[in-house]
Amino acid sequence: MKLWEGLEQDLNYNTMVSQRGVVNLYHSDAQRDAYARRGNMMRIHGIDAELLDEAGIRKHAPFLDFDNARFPIRGGLLQKRGGTARHDAVVWGYARAADTRGVDIIQNCEVTGLIIEGGVIKGVETTRGTIRAKKVGLAVAGNSSRLGEMAGLRLPIETCILQAMVTEGIKPLIPGVITFGAGHFYISQSDKGGLVFGGDIDAYKSYAQRGNLPVIEDVCEGAMAVMPMLGRLRVLRQWAGNVDMTMDGSPIIDKTPVEGLYFNGGWCYGGFKATPASGFTFAHLIARDAPHKGAVALRLDRFATGHVVDENGQGAQANLH
Amino acid sequence: MRISCPYCGERDAEEFSIQGEAAGPRPEGGGIEAFHAYVHLRANEYGPTKEYWYHANGCRRWLVVSRDTRDHSILGVELARR
Numbered sequence: 001m002k003l004w005e006g007l008e009q010d011l012n013y014n015t016m017v018s019q020r021g022v023v024n025l026y027h028s029d030a031q032r033d034a035y036a037r038r039g040n041m042m043r044i045h046g047i048d049a050e051l052l053d054e055a056g057i058r059k060h061a062p063f064l065d066f067d068n069a070r071f072p073i074r075g076g077l078l079q080k081r082g083g084t085a086r087h088d089a090v091v092w093g094y095a096r097a098a099d100t101r102g103v104d105i106i107q108n109c110e111v112t113g114l115i116i117e118g119g120v121i122k123g124v125e126t127t128r129g130t131i132r133a134k135k136v137g138l139a140v141a142g143n144s145s146r147l148g149e150m151a152g153l154r155l156p157i158e159t160c161i162l163q164a165m166v167t168e169g170i171k172p173l174i175p176g177v178i179t180f181g182a183g184h185f186y187i188s189q190s191d192k193g194g195l196v197f198g199g200d201i202d203a204y205k206s207y208a209q210r211g212n213l214p215v216i217e218d219v220c221e222g223a224m225a226v227m228p229m230l231g232r233l234r235v236l237r238q239w240a241g242n243v244d245m246t247m248d249g250s251p252i253i254d255k256t257p258v259e260g261l262y263f264n265g266g267w268c269y270g271g272f273k274a275t276p277a278s279g280f281t282f283a284h285l286i287a288r289d290a291p292h293k294g295a296v297a298l299r300l301d302r303f304a305t306g307h308v309v310d311e312n313g314q315g316a317q318a319n320l321h
Numbered sequence: 322m323r324i325s326c327p328y329c330g331e332r333d334a335e336e337f338s339i340q341g342e343a344a345g346p347r348p349e350g351g352g353i354e355a356f357h358a359y360v361h362l363r364a365n366e367y368g369p370t371k372e373y374w375y376h377a378n379g380c381r382r383w384l385v386v387s388r389d390t391r392d393h394s395i396l397g398v399e400l401a402r403r
Contacts, residue, residue: 141365145363145364145367146367147366154358154362154363154364155360155362155363155365156361156363157363157365158341158363158365159365159390203338203339204339204372204388205342205365205366205370205372206390206393207367207390207391207392208390208391208392208393209355212322212334213395214333214334214335247360247361287354303357303360303361303362304353304357304361
């Protein structure tokens with residue numbers, strides 16, 4: 001979060017970081033207890049978290065349907081410093097800053113193979129020639145298994161598609177991000193005014209970058225359940241992106257069995273929010289050949305040894321979360 | 322996406338639920354490495370793949386569906402057998 005807060009100054013680029021809060025709604029005593037526990041865990045680690053009751057949520061987001069018959073809103077967990085950023089601007093800002101600092105970014109250049117001699121990485125083959133290197137980092141969201149296969153690795157990853165939708169632009173309505181976990185639905189508002197929302201992944205493996213209608217229907221049902229006013233809006237566009245789902249719902253930032261080859265991937269549907277931390281800890285791993293203290297648990301071999309990360313708490317198969 | 326069930330004919334994929342890659346029978350006596358590979362590791366093919374699908378809202382039979390992960394086309398369906 002602190003990396004996000006300093007990002008615009010660091011990159012000298014307006015990435016539209018907008019810290020208007022992220023709230024997770026709860027609907028029952030059991031969910032409240034779970035969120036209280038999550039909030040306490042966050043605070044122990046020095047992260048802001050505030051458990052709001054129904055009155056608190058009514059003040060924060062008065063437009064929600066509090067009296068839904070199945071999921072009446074009883075409160076929520078608020079992280080006040082969370083929020084939104086413009087994803088294009090984050091990419092542009094990083095690209096420009098990296099270029100300014102001497103990084104070569106080669107566009108329209110596909111990696112076709114990895115050069116490995118005696119278990120040590122020597123470089124990459126591309127459609128525009130060979131690049132020799134002593135260290136290679138794999139950070140290829142949506143294609144981790146394809147690149148892993150080039151190194152002879154079989155990864156604990158399934159690639160699925162996550163759909164999102166944007167409505168026509170309206171006046172400022174939604175503060176920050178609201179998640180309705182019980183209905184598998186989240187929503188925020190872009191600075192242009194469009195409401196951005198989504199929900200479940202399509203549970204089957206796919207690289208197609210387009211989804212199917214049942215999930216769209218499910219997401220829109222979630223929307224209508226928590227914010228009936230959304231029924232008045234038109235969806236302008238909809239898309240799907242490839243997401244690499246790991247077996248425990250947490251990412252992998254680790255060395256691989258190939259010496260000099262490092263892997264960062266399996267961010268499931270939550271990669272964007274971790275962009276600065278992901279890059280920072282991956283750079284640390286590559287530069288020092290040892291994991292950053294914030295990423296020691298994100299090991300590649302944790303599934304074999306039983307040290308899975310229980311952050312998602314939903315089981316050991318990608319289609320469960 | 323529509324799947325041609327051998328019993329029910331072509332049906333919407335919404336009637337089915339997916340189990341995952343058709344990885345074959347569990348490895349008996351293969352040791353921890355074999356079990357780790359069976360439970361956690363995936364081929365995650367870019368292109369044709371075989372998966373177990375369950376026709377939950379139909380004949381309730383398990384199927385092996387061959388599907389292309391690049392464009393969702395269904396290449397073949399057969400009944401799952403051990």
